Amino acid sequence: EIYEVELLDRLIRIKSIIGRGDDYKKIAGVIEEELRKLGLKVNVFDGSVEAKDGIPRPCIVGVLDSGSEKTFGVLTHYDVVDIGGAWRYEPFELTVVEEGGEIRLYGRGAADDKGCIVASIGAIKEMIEKDLEPKWNVALIITPDEEIGGEFGAGYIARNRLVDLDALLVADSSSKSLVVGASGIVHGDIVVKGIQGHAGYIFGTENAVHKAITLLNEMLNFTTIRSQKLSRVKTSECPIPRLWGRFSITKVNTPNQAYNIVPDEVVIGFDMRLIPEENVEDALVELKAFFEMVKYRTGIYDAHLRILRAFPGWMTAEEHPFVRRSHEILEEVTNKSLPITGMLGGNDGGWFKDFKIPIISFGVWDEKSRIHGVDESVSLARIFDLKKFIIKLALSEVEF
Structure with a gap:
């Protein structure tokens, strides 16, 4: 049994549709438990303190402390959009299908963004189990409300400086390029x-x-x-x-x-x-x-x-050492020549613009993923690519 697939199944079964506070609490509880089992230092901050609308918005920060002076953040979100029209597969159960020479995982949030959550947790798990020595502390930041702007999710974390970061990967984008800016x-x-x-x-x-x-x-x-x-x-x-x-x-x-x-x-x-x-x-x-x-x-x-x-949007200069090293690692991991681009859409990286740190974005979507559509899916290979990217980046020293 593959850890990332089993965890993704559990997360997709929770209907964490935008604004459903009870399901926000339920999925945050599952994620918090996983991070604590791995021995991470975990804090849960609730954005409802600022929203004042009675909807719980648990924001999870789990830190793998390597003793480094620098911390690298991985930002993901657990909220999803509603299911829309008729699906071939049950949207809130993970369906594993072998098609076109690859394994695809179907379910709402599989690509946006629960696939990225399991890839990031899987990366931490592998580093711990293999006794790897990351050059950074790694902070997993897992939040709600990204689909409606993230003001009381990632925005709450950033505004209140609830995590210290020296660089940030927003794991919420296409797998077809390294993203260095968003609208x-x-x-x-x-x-x-x-x-x-x-x-x-x-x-x-x-x-x-x-x-x-x-x-x-x-x-x-x-x-x-x-x-x-x-x-x-x-x-x-x-x-x-x-x-x-x-x-x-x-x-x-x-x-x-x-x-x-x-x-x-x-x-x-x-x-x-x-x-x-x-x-x-x-x-x-x-x-x-x-x-x-x-x-x-x-x-x-x-x-x-x-x-x-x-x-706000955000951007990091293509020439920044963190971008250059990230791009090298990404091409090693994927064995592809990937462009460095911006996103036509936006993501939660903009909330961290005032941190004055390098921000990049990479995710698990591909041309078959149909994010926000019926029959959303993710390739298992893309989850493993993101997982390997996070591990290799955490093990790399980057001076800037």
């Missing part, structure tokens, strides 16, 4: 007000949707402004060679339950992506200034912005 994220709503009435007799009403169409037509010009922000960080498999700023309208909702009501409100959700170098506050000021000018140009003043979350 920042702003999520929010544009709320447009009107006057409700009967759709059969429209006089005296103000249709909030009609007003929103005019407003949004102008707001779409912001996509061009955002696209002109270019990062130094490269992309892969993308027509634009470097990370760039983005702005997308992603949701439209009215309170209407019937077709014959002129809506008095429409809420339009948006997703804005920041380049890694970008300051969140500066980006918000730019967005708000553009929005106010759109209101002025259209004459639609019954509208306001509502920012729901805003998180």
Whole structure:
């Protein structure tokens, strides 16, 4: 029986869907027990102290103390998105399938990010059992809420400096490159007000949707402004060679339950992506200034912005010694020539931006993984690659 497969099965059976506090506690308990069995120094910090919404958010920090003056962090998350449509396999049980010459493991969270959790714990277990001598202390940081920005997960750990780090691997990305930067994220709503009435007799009403169409037509010009922000960080498999700023309208909702009501409100959700170098506050000021000018140009003043979350991106210079050594090790482990790139999406690495330490990201996803989709899966070989990468990195001395 393979340790990582058995542990992954136990983790996937726990439905740690975003915001389910009881399941957060359950999965955190399993992980804490595993780390204590290995003899790690374990602390559990609860982000609900800051969230104040009654939802437990246990954040686990387990440290393998090698006596080094330097600590290398491995950051993962245990929350998952909901299952969506019909699956071929039971989403909350691990299904092992041999296909295409490889073993694939199916289940929600197999690739994002429970496969990375078991790879990191498996790495610690192997170092202990083989009496290996890491050159770093290794801190496993395993948190909730990454799928909704991580403010009270990894963000809680970072803001309160609950762990000391000299370098960080965010084990939550593709296995097809070494990631040295990720996008920042702003999520929010544009709320447009009107006057409700009967759709059969429209006089005296103000249709909030009609007003929103005019407003949004102008707001779409912001996509061009955002696209002109270019990062130094490269992309892969993308027509634009470097990370760039983005702005997308992603949701439209009215309170209407019937077709014959002129809506008095429409809420339009948006997703804005920041380049890694970008300051969140500066980006918000730019967005708000553009929005106010759109209101002025259209004459639609019954509208306001509502920012729901805003998180920074992160980046490490490609030339940094930690990046260079990590890249060498990764190519040794995978026996592949892998590019150094940035992520179009974001991950929890941004919370540690102010630590002023080198941050990299590597994970277990591949082109078959279907993260966030039905029939999510991970290759067992990718779990072993990440495990070996963590071990070799922990055994390497890197001066910077």
